[in-house]
Amino acid sequence: MADVLKMFEKHKNAVYRLALSYTRSVSDAEDICQSAFMKLLEHSEIPDEKAKNWLLKVTVNLCKDFHKSFWNKNREELSEEIPFEIPEQGEAFFAMMSLDKKERAVVYLFYYEGYKTEEIAKILGISQTAVTTRLSRARKNIKTRLEAKK
Amino acid sequence: MNENFNNAWKKIELSETASERIKNAIESGNKEIPVKKHRPKFLLVAAMIALSISVVAVAAEHSKINMNVRGMEIDGRNGDYVIEFTSMDNNPVELGYWYPEAIPEEYEVSFDDGTFLGKRTVIFKKNENDFFTFAFFKTEYKKSFDAKNVKSVEKCKVGEAEGCIFTFPMEPDYSEHRVPVNQEDLYIKYSLPETAVVWTDAEKGIGFILDYVGEEDYDIIAIAESVAEIEAPEENSYYIYYQAALRKLGDYQPGYLPEGYSETQTAGMPASIGCSGDYHGFVYRLYENPEFYDITLIYEFIPYSEDWRAFYNSFDINEDKTVFIGETEARFINYDGNRRIGLIWEEKVWEDRSVMLTFTLTANGVSEDELLKIAENMTCVSEADSKKYFE
Known part of the structure; x- marks a missing residue:
């Protein structure tokens, strides 16, 4: 039990951010975050050093399931926004959030979490080529969107 | 851009409220703490769903019940009980769409919430005081239900599956149920008789609840046995939404x-x-x-x-x-x-x-x-x- 709480304190924001990058909804991301840690509770055999990757993989699966529902497919553009004090941060964030959800997760894991493309492929359950393709496409799209803002 | 992007992400943190809620859930070991206490999905129909999902029953007031059937366990006392689905290793990738084919023709689908986090609820209604609610869910998602003021519980068979049949309210003119519906706790008062069957398909990792509110004398077990997987009626769902x-x-x-x-x-x-x-x-x-x-x-x-x-x-x-x-x-x-x-x-x-x-x-x-x-x-x-x- 203590380990799951420890893992929660350690990885809650990583899990939450990944869920947010998929759902673009604060409250849905919170729910998915909780579900992910509830699953960890059932899998006490997961060693601490593997917990983060395991949690992120579970989060991705929960997010995929979440996106299957009609409701979520049709409301993605209407989610809550997050206020930023520094405009440039907000621009970068929202440019990323305006990407396709598959690209968002890759960008988050690569740039912020610092995972290698091979590790991202394992977490997302896709090929390494697909990761690099999505990254490349995402970079191009973010650049285009940020330049259009100027 | 990278710096702005990383700094932006640093600002995104799980709120203290959510954090506390999740920690409480972990500490309690409760696998089905309502994850969306602040935001039910549909509240207008919640009263109906609440009735349907508050299916756990109790044998007698002030008694303690601990009952095991395949795929679930019922535990509690004094009219306040929990039905918990036991772990299964073969949860389905897709929930699919299940339909109780023997529901009488005069009942029409009045609500279908679509699959959401591994659950779906469909209501078949004749009128406000006479309706079936049918819920199916991956047991890995919907681990337990709570209920209060229930009257009786008995083991039953739904085809080959083991299940339980519940009746309530315990008191004839008053019933208050606390039930989690789409992660929200709801309270509902109702006086109509209600019967529900809860069972699991252990092989498929799916739980079912069929609940009837009304005064007709239906063979609810037979209706439960008619549940079969069919193609999901997405167009109808769209209109219903x-x-x-x-x-x-x-x-x-x-x-x-x-x-x-x-x-x-x-x-x-x-x-x-x-x-x-x-x-x-x-x-x-x-x-x-x-x-x-x-x-x-x-x-x-x-x-x-x-x-x-x-x-x-x-x-x-x-x-x-x-x-x-x-x-x-x-x-x-x-x-x-x-x-x-x-x-x-x-x-x-x-x-x-x-x-x-x-x-x-x-x-x-x-x-x-x-x-x-x-x-x-x-x-x-x-x-x-x-x-x-x-x-």
């Missing part, structure tokens, strides 16, 4: 439209507003003229309503000013490279709950004056049912 959204948010329509425009498309999802929380819902209407210029109306309930003004900030806004629709302050914007104009305003719908509906009216072929005229003539054709529900 839209109708539910109109009931939930109210039916607002423009009393004035410029010549040549007619409604060409609608969509909607119901919101849940009330109890301890809320959930985003919207109604969308599109009006087009023969030249394909459009007027788009969206009215929605947005959780964290203080942030709604930020929504259009990500657009390419050329003009942004305050205007008035009657006495209501609104934001007028000219955006998308001067190609569209829009009005955004809020209306308080439920006086006692400070619940605001946000209206967004945009167009690409009308003037500012015309858009204002459309907004001024917005008419509530049918009030939100949920208004009276919460009064």
Whole structure:
């Protein structure tokens, strides 16, 4: 039990951010975050050093399931926004959030979490080529969107 | 860009409230702590669902029950019980769509919430006092249900599967159930007799609840045994969502439209507003003229309503000013490279709950004056049912 709480304190924001990058909804991301840690509770055999990757993989699966529902497919553009004090941060964030959800997760894991493309492929359950393709496409799209803002 | 991006992400943290809630869930070891206590998905129908899902029953007041059947365990005392689904290793990738084929023909689908986090609930209704609720879910998602004031519980067989049949209320004229519905705790009082069957398909990792509220003497086990997997009726669901959204948010329509425009498309999802929380819902209407210029109306309930003004900030806004629709302050914007104009305003719908509906009216072929005229003539054709529900 203590380990799951420890893992929660350690990885809650990583899990939450990944869920947010998929759902673009604060409250849905919170729910998915909780579900992910509830699953960890059932899998006490997961060693601490593997917990983060395991949690992120579970989060991705929960997010995929979440996106299957009609409701979520049709409301993605209407989610809550997050206020930023520094405009440039907000621009970068929202440019990323305006990407396709598959690209968002890759960008988050690569740039912020610092995972290698091979590790991202394992977490997302896709090929390494697909990761690099999505990254490349995402970079191009973010650049285009940020330049259009100027 | 990378620096801004990383700094932006650093600001995104799980809120303290959510963090506490999740920690409590972990500490309690409760695998089905309501994960969305603040935001039920559909509240208008929650009363009906609550009845349907509050199926756990108790043998007798002040008694303790601990009963195991394949795939679930019932535990509790004094009319306050929990049914917990035991772990299964073979949870399905897809939930599928299941249908109780023996439900009498006079019952029509009045609600279908769509698959959401591994659960789906469908209500078959004859009238307000006579309906079936059928829920199916991946047991890995829906680990347990709570219920109060139930009358009896017995083991039963649903085909080859083991299950339990419950009756309630314990007291003839009064019943209060606390049930988690779409992660929200709800309380409901009801006096009609109710019977429910709960069973699992252990091989498939799916749990089922079939609940009947009404005074007919149906063989509910036989109806439960008729449950079969069929193709999901998505088109019907779409229509049901839209109708539910109109009931939930109210039916607002423009009393004035410029010549040549007619409604060409609608969509909607119901919101849940009330109890301890809320959930985003919207109604969308599109009006087009023969030249394909459009007027788009969206009215929605947005959780964290203080942030709604930020929504259009990500657009390419050329003009942004305050205007008035009657006495209501609104934001007028000219955006998308001067190609569209829009009005955004809020209306308080439920006086006692400070619940605001946000209206967004945009167009690409009308003037500012015309858009204002459309907004001024917005008419509530049918009030939100949920208004009276919460009064």
